[in-house]
Amino acid sequence: MRDSKNTIHYHLMLAPGMILLIIFGIVPLFGMAIAFQDFIPVKGIFGSKWIGLENFKYMFELDDSKTIFFNTIFISVMKMLMNVLIPVSTALLLHEIIFNRLKRWMQTIIYLPHFLSWVILAGILNDMLSQNGIVNQLVSAVTGEPIFFLGSNKWFPFVVILSDVWKEFGFNTIIFLAALTAINPSLYEAASIDGAGRIRKIWSVTLPGILPTIILVSTLNIGNILNAGFDQIYNLYNPLVYESGDIIDTYVYRIGLVQYQYGLATAVGALKSVVGFILIFVSYKLAAKFAGYRIF
């Protein structure tokens, strides 16, 4: 009896948000129909021709589609991994800092690169990675030969991955820091009493404490697997590194330069959504089955 009384309230709490979500999130989904059309703006959705899976097939039948998909996934996965590893480590590190005021400043500063635009960062990276730039000065000192970072298919993906991590690690660090502060301090006290040192505490108290958050953040990120970072790559790439740097979005962008194709763009968006959603769902099921843990 009491439960159903509470349930009403829970529905009420969700109501306003759900209504807005339905209006702005679910209703517009009718536009996914465009993915199956040869959409011409003047004709609108009801006037444009239906072409079934043509748009999707087109993406897969492109000459370079294998390379493009591979690049997208490779860069994405590497970014996801690093974007968990580095922020977790940083959060742990920050947590251990005892100088409070300094800590707050550092916490703020590491978030700031997030606000730099890739337009300006591309310029900075270009300078840093040029033949006579700082990085190559170090490299030449060691190996004698500068590396053509932005022109080499070997190095380009790593430039992309590392620079993105540098820019965005502050964001996830905030999340993990918040999670860290939620850990019951008495657990640390108990560990101290058991004689645990700093490392031990991290291993047995901290990490398990933030594990749910790590899993959650990772799962949500997996949904983004086909978004390898258009803005960044567009500003950094050039035809020499198409082989390793051309991703789905940059290719679709160049198609759009010839003639913007709403149908194709929507189809690509739909593909990304479907793949992402499936991966999230699978992660959820796996975690539920093998760890007995419900992510959502």
Add this chain to the structure above:
Amino acid sequence: MPLTGNRGIRTTDIILTLVMLLITVLCLLPLINVISLSFSGKSAAASGAVTLFPVDFTFYSYEYMFKDSRFFDAFGVSVKRVLLGGAINFVLTIMMAYPLARERQEFRGRDIYMWVIVFTMMFTGGLIPWYMVVKSLHLTDTIWALVLPTAVPIFNVILLMNFFRGLPKEINESAKMDGAGPWRTLITIAVPLAMPAIATVTLFSIVSHWNAFFDGLILMNKQHNIPLQTYIQQLVVAPSITSSTRPEDLINFSQRTFNAAKIVVTMLPILIIYPFLQRYFVHGITLGSVKE
């Protein structure tokens, strides 16, 4: 006052701090470069002379941005949207995360809501239907167009839900025994305990509203209704044969210092707000009455 309790400062503390400092400096250097660029002379910036300090110090880029009355219009719009949108986000995020954090047994149907929300996060109909929906509700060119479509920040909701879930179950038990209903429990108990997470999602929401430019671009019809980022974004143009900007107009632009000034203006509010929110990133309230 360093948080050492009664153990004093150890070498490891110093080392850890230095490592963190190194990381911080790596983040700081390009930022300093950008700030310096924004205060540098146009030609000095163009020649690559600016590294860590402004060269030919000038307020030119900022003047250029501010002198136009459109800047203040846009600034006003952004402030409005941050306050209004931020408030709506705040309320809705909390109100949605809490019930979703309930157990299945306590709240049947929770799973359905959850998956609908995740689905909505992943799938979108694209630009055209989004525009059509806003237009048909007659929201275009109003502040509501900037605030309602993003009223439910799904990622934040899920994050906060996860956080609520992590709160000790005993809290709910004792609240129930005190006769508190769900609303009371939410407001008086869950929210205070979740302050770090709430501070986090509030920060994200404010940043998101402050930085948003695309909705302003598409959903606002008149130039005096656009938010700050939209205004700033459109101020940098490179001439090309198909664009309508004539090269003669180049003389007044300096893309580099301008791009830099854009970023500084974008970062400023965060620099002010984030430290303020950080005070909530503290270890949980003493759960005095709750013993394992």
Add this chain to the structure above:
Amino acid sequence: MKKIVSLLIISVLMVLTACSGNNGNSGGNNTGGNSAGGTTEPADPYAPMSETVTISIGKEAAVDPKLPSGSTIEDNELTRYFAEKLNVKYTDEWQATGDAYMQKVGLTLSTGDIPDVMIVDKQQLVQLVNADLIEDLTSTYDSFVSPALKAAYDSTDGYSLASATFDGKLMAFPNVSPGADAQNMLWVRQDWLDELHLEAPKTMDDIINVTKTFMDKKGSVGLLGNQVIVNIGTSVFGFDSIFSAYNAYPQLWTEDASGNTVYGSIQPEVKDALAKIRGWVQEGVIDKEFAVKKNEQVNELVVSGKAGIFFGPWWLPFGMLADSVAQDSKAEWVSYLSPLSQDGKMNTHMASPTTRYLVVKKGFKHPEAVLKTLNMQFDADQLQGEGIVEKDGYNWMNMPFSLLLSNYDDKEKKAKLVQDVIDGKESADTLQGEAKQIYNSYLKDKENPKKDLAAWSQRHAFLTGALPLIQDDKINRKVGVYYDQTDTMRTKWANLRKLEDETFLKIIMGNEPVDSFDSFVDKWKSQGGDQITKEIAEAAK
């Protein structure tokens, strides 16, 4: 005086040709109230409308309108002037700037309520024509176009109007961009040439020699490049001139000796040019990092005095070169018609003068009000708003319609007018509008060289940059046969361009042998190139 006479002559000639070649009527099936039968307005290009007409506009707003408070994009000294003179009310249905404008147009098209007047690109124009949503403007044009505007359209040799004509009907008013923007010249540090007692480079080999000497004696980096190695539109630092010196025209659709339409990038001359460029990169004469640098970084080299020779358009003094002079007042930049090809002339590609079209919604009762506005806009722009704006700064986009209208040879013509005055051949009061401004800048800069950079910029852009382009006898202008898209390009072009860009860069950088050009040509043809070539040939007829 000369200008007016020549304009008159041209107009008369054009009217005569138009009358003979044009099947003027609108073919009779436009609905209500259009100019073919319905208007009672006298055929005067400038007369005010007898009753106030309201025009709603999808407006592309200027990024920097320079408007003080009291004036807005919708309502400023310029718009009020037009409103008053023509008895028209201009309202902006919506405003957008830059790239966002095109997106907004796309959205407007899909939701269906288009304003009376909008500016669209070619594809959107085609869609609108096919959907029968815009007015046929043929008779409006014939009756109401002003001589000056007509001359501007005719300066493109009929290309502009033709590109807006479907089945003999003019369906939009096209824009005209100045042709000077697409022609690159050689910009050189004259002070370095003088210091090292070098002659101005003429051929490609001269250029290389001068570059080597600059590198040697002045420590400069080599010849500059752009990762976009050829751009038919605006190509700063591009290698376009190098290619055209060897009679190669990548990316341009042209006719070969037998009159067939061919694609410039797959012609054998390109292979030779690529081999040459590759050689220079290997030698180090061309800065090998050009492929990865952004324009910003390359600009740096010029501004900081580390580069003294490169290819670029006439307007560079307005931006980068002004910065260079600000940093080093000894810098003297001169532009040369170089490199010269074997016949002693400079070869250059030309870009399409028209990329934007002003359309009028079908059923709009007074399209002549639109054209009259354009007539006046053209004149006002030629005068740079003189006599119209007082407190507002002048920006052409503050006029009601953001359609760029200019003479195709605008820049070099104005430069010549000013130069004639300087040489004493004409008196200064024949100058008006922008030409007058240029002359004033010249005087200002002559008095106090380089003190007022805005004056320096305007003077040099026109008198140093644009003026050489007036020498028609020294320039071979290769005009493309077609500049728009065809059907198959929708699906295949992005891939073909990727193939081309990758192959060319790899050959130049030495990652692939020059002979890979041949397999590129084969691949290009089989992956849709042949099909597209056929379509372009059809469209170009």
